[in-house]
Amino acid sequence: MVDMLNDWMLESSQNFNIVVGLTTVITIGSVLLLFSIMKKFGEPDERTKTIKLKILSFMFSAQLIMNAIFILFVVSDIEYFRQIFLFLQGFVFLIGAIYAMTLYKKDFA
Template sequence: MVELLNSWMLESSGNFNMIVGLTMVLWVGSLVVQFFFSNKIGKPDERTNAIYLKIISCMFTTQLIMNAIFITFVDRDIEYFRQFFLLFQGVVFLVGAIYTIRLYRKDFK
């Protein structure tokens, strides 16, 4: 799939820009959601530190999995490896945002 996506990005600059734009929307959207719900959770104290630790632990685990996928499936000679790496990092922040929303709904509603 990575090879297919890489060849699709090589076809035109519009395809490349679409992936870059999607990655940036994923990053910015996830960071905004995480920031918003982190503010709703509250300032750091004993209770919220445990919640923040769970979120960071989930993101770290996802980071390890995504790096393993990146190392396993992306060849050395791939043209746009940085874009794939940033896309995988965007997925990590998306998982963190989803987990933040889940914990907020579970603990505060």
């Protein structure tokens, strides 16, 4: 799948710009959503620190899994190694934002 994405990005600069733009939108949107949900949790105390640590732990676990999959299954001679790696990092923030939303709905709704 990564080889197909790399080949698609190599076809034209427009395809490359689509991937970079999508990565940027996913990352910035996820970070903004994550920070807004973190603000909704309220002032820092024992309860909110525990919730934030759960979210960060979940994001760190997702980061380790994504990096392991990337290192194990991606060949080292692909052209756009960094762009695909940053694309996966955007998904880590998206996973954190989704997990924060589920915790917020479970605890506060």
